[in-house]
Amino acid sequence: MPAECQDVTVTYHHGDLPAALLEAVEAAVAEHGVSAVSLRDVARRAGVSHSAPAHHFGSKAGLLTAFATAGYWLLAETARAEVAALGAAGTAADAAAEVAAMGRGYFRFAVGHPAQFEVMFRLDALNPADRDLAAARDAVYSLLTAAVGRCHAAGRLHGRSPEVVTAAAWSLAHGLSALWISGHLAQRTGEQDPQKLAKTVLDMFVQAVLPPQPVPGEDR
Amino acid sequence: MPAECQDVTVTYHHGDLPAALLEAVEAAVAEHGVSAVSLRDVARRAGVSHSAPAHHFGSKAGLLTAFATAGYWLLAETARAEVAALGAAGTAADAAAEVAAMGRGYFRFAVGHPAQFEVMFRLDALNPADRDLAAARDAVYSLLTAAVGRCHAAGRLHGRSPEVVTAAAWSLAHGLSALWISGHLAQRTGEQDPQKLAKTVLDMFVQAVLPPQPVPGEDR
């Protein structure tokens, strides 16, 4: 019945049903909100019997946990890509610029995959003890702490604690993402290009909090 | 049946059932998470028939919208109180310090009423066109824009756009709140006192982004 499957030979074995189910979750969340997602709805979207998702993921929480885990990996990839784009021009880049780039990556992922981003932080819907989820989360977090550590080494913390700078940078990127997705920031700032807003805000933060070694008489 | 009602004369008319229902929402959300809240559960907690909530609030979305609206008013009050506490010592305070105080108020509200804070941003569960909700939201937002405006007037924006500073401050406070409530920040920073963490982060932001008129040769 789904249009996109018309020309595909429908077989008993799907091929990669787990992946198809995760895509269906994205669509279902985007359409009806996280609270309205059901295993049966997801199965319907994937064109599969309603008990198939439970077969692969054990339970509703299992399905959402897998979806969130995939989200963290994709977030890590997006942040890394944004940092890599910095170095395209040349050399081992400015550590502070990397922090800003990661913020942009975080934001880009969130805005590009709002449903997934939301599920990642809907803790009451996930299996809290899941190992894979924790590993994916750790991977993302260590990207940020490493970059702040590099700023520290480069003498750009100006006496501030790395933990505090990390918490601030993470909070800023997270808040930007959540408020943009919810529509609040778009409504209040009138800004239409989310990436532009994020870049402006993040650059301001990095410039103010992680300036280069102070030059006497510097103004900004 | 609820213990706290034992010594109260139970009458047919409750007195202030709407308020009691909103308190029950808080408890229900805190216990089972937003997704698991039901009108029937809330009614049960308030010791009232399951159709009473619909009588007062029209629908489930109506109940949650009223809960969120009350949250915005309380948030505004908390932020104002934190600013007022600044002036206790003396005079018309530092505009930048007001921004930090509002951030602390935002955070204090969120941590003190996590269930309410969560519902306020669970847009898919609210009546989006509700007038009272919009008015309460506006009240909160205008507190922040006014404070940033005062910073502007005091020459503390250093050429930055007020809109961008506002977006950054809001995002930072919001991200701090969301990440603390979810437990992520507590886990990663090891900090146990949320207020202390918030104060440190917010002070750092304000000091870096909204410094006093630059003094030649200043370092920090």
Added chain:
DNA sequence: TGTACATCAGTGAACGCGCGTTCACTGATGTAC
């Protein structure tokens, strides 16, 4: 002081619904020999 009446708060039975989970099953695939 007493009676009538309008108003509104709260009730409880009934409805139809979609849900998550379970379980015995069937169909397809691949490997061993």
Added chain:
DNA sequence: TGTACATCAGTGAACGCGCGTTCACTGATGTAC
């Protein structure tokens, strides 16, 4: 090349459940006269 068998993906019927909403109702309150 062919047969047997194990494995696992996916099925579909069945279960019991709690839900939101509706609606005719009853109980309490207050006001008019």
